[in-house]
Amino acid sequence: MSKILNTMSIDVGARLRSVRTTLGLSQRELARRAGVTNGLISLIEQNRVSPSVSSLNKVLDGVPMSLAEFFTLDLSTAPQAFFGAEDLVELGNPEVSLRLVAAQRPGRQLTMLHERYAAGAATREEMLAHRGEEAGMVIRGRIELTVGGATRVLGPGEAYYFASQVPHRFRNVGREACEIISACTPPTF
Numbered sequence: 001m002s003k004i005l006n007t008m009s010i011d012v013g014a015r016l017r018s019v020r021t022t023l024g025l026s027q028r029e030l031a032r033r034a035g036v037t038n039g040l041i042s043l044i045e046q047n048r049v050s051p052s053v054s055s056l057n058k059v060l061d062g063v064p065m066s067l068a069e070f071f072t073l074d075l076s077t078a079p080q081a082f083f084g085a086e087d088l089v090e091l092g093n094p095e096v097s098l099r100l101v102a103a104q105r106p107g108r109q110l111t112m113l114h115e116r117y118a119a120g121a122a123t124r125e126e127m128l129a130h131r132g133e134e135a136g137m138v139i140r141g142r143i144e145l146t147v148g149g150a151t152r153v154l155g156p157g158e159a160y161y162f163a164s165q166v167p168h169r170f171r172n173v174g175r176e177a178c179e180i181i182s183a184c185t186p187p188t189f
Contacts, residue, residue: 012051013045014045015070015071016044016045016056016070020041020045027045031062034060034062041059056070063107065107069106079105083102088103095118096117098115100112100113101114110187111184111188113183115136115181116179117172118177119175128168129164129166131164131186132164132185133162133185134162135162136159136183138179139180141177141178142154144172145168147167147168153173
């Protein structure tokens with residue numbers, strides 16, 4: 001397999017360096033994340049060693065990025081870092097708006113949402129549960145949050161953080177719209 005990487009017309013070392021610097025990682029940080037020595041990263045980037053597929057895959061786990069993404073990613077343009085309101089993708093409905101940040105970003109590791117609940121709106125009647133963790137802060141209005149057997153009404157400036165496997169539900173109990181900025185990982189959308 002390592003001969004396949006050697007005979008490809010792609011400069012693996014330059015490509016790895018470009019991916020690493022585009023993501024703002026030092027050689028040492030990438031090595032730490034991947035569980036390899038920073039010397040290995042340096043040798044690959046200088047094309048002094050040709051990594052096997054399994055070695056390159058292990059290094060890319062530190063990004064994280066698949067081999068397919070590594071070889072097909074367009075490095076001529078850096079991933080979008082800033083998003084206007086018009087760039088957020090709507091995933092909800094008029095009652096419960098869920099606007100996703102960076103919907104098209106390859107390898108996205110979290111879901112970041114601007115949520116808006118109309119007065120009286122709620123997530124489904126049945127409790128939600130999925131793997132991961134989620135957190136958020138109420139920006140405007142009031143939201144009743146039930147997590148497991150506990151329920152609390154949160155207002156502006158108040159926040160939450162819980163394991164998403166615990167059944168949960170959101171409901172706007174106020175007379176005005178409620179806005180929340182939230183994040184969850186791993187990505188759910």
